[in-house]
Amino acid sequence: MxxxxxxxxxxxxxxxxxxxxxxxxxxxxxxxxxxxxxxxEYNNWVNGVAIREDGQVIMIRQYRQGIGKTLLEIPGGTMDDTDPSPLFAMQREMLEETGYEFKEWVSLGSIAPNTASSNNFTHMFLATGGVKVKEQQLDHSEEIEVVVMPLEELQQLVLDNKIVHSLHTTCIFYALLHLGKMAMK
Structure with a gap:
């Protein structure tokens, strides 16, 4: 039908x-x-779980006006009209927000943030082998603190519902499934 x-x-x-x-x-x-x-209508978005060469996860902390709170999140942002692909946009955002470049990238798929009233998608990634190559290059409205933690701590934060951004939580779950750190029951 x-x-x-x-x-x-x-x-x-x-x-x-x-x-x-x-x-x-x-x-x-x-x-x-x-x-x-x-x-x-929004541009598409990107986000990604970022893992350094030593296995530590790179998170970011920033204020979110929508809910009026400072949150712990994964790196990500809006695709620019000049970005040729979601991967390019994610690599750009990751470098701008964290100063890290990554050896390997895995696409974790795309999800729709709100199918009832929004037209865009979020493209999710897992980046591994991260090495810091420069300082952050933030937009004028961004104030971002880089936070590094063990993967197990990130997993526990998600399980304890401490990462509240739904698009970020979804990406983290997909990344943990890909890494074999989270099992489906």
């Missing part, structure tokens, strides 16, 4: 570098008109 809606019209309500909001008018396969249906 086809459940896809048909887009009848779309109107932009707000456009900015970081947020675009539109109002859609849609037709369901059963003939219902859904109006208005609001969609937030």
């Amino acid at each position: 086809n459940m896809d809606w048909k887009l009848l019209s779309s109107e932009y309500l707000f456009k900015d570098n970081w947020l675009t909001a539109r109002k859609d008018k849609c037709l369901t396969p059963t003939g219902k008109i859904i109006e208005p249906y609001y969609v937030l």
Whole structure:
């Protein structure tokens, strides 16, 4: 059974570098008109679990205005329009936020942050063999502290629900599964 809606019209309500909001008018396969249906447009995002050559995990701590708290997270960010691929964007973000380059990269897949109202995807990565090559190069709005910890500590933080950013927690779980540090029951 086809459940896809048909887009009848779309109107932009707000456009900015970081947020675009539109109002859609849609037709369901059963003939219902859904109006208005609001969609937030964002660039795609990237995030990644970063592991140094010595096996320690590189985390970042930064303030998040959305929930008004300073959080421990994995590196990541918004893909720029000039980024040729998600991997390129992740390598750029990792270098900017941590100052590290990595020998190996594994794609952990892509997830949709909020399929009901957002149009973008988050591309997840595992980076290993990290070596610090330079100092951070942060955007004007970023204040990021680099935090290094054992992989087992990160695993426990996730299990204890101490990493609250859902996109980051998902990436961490996929990375731990890939590394054989987390088993499916």
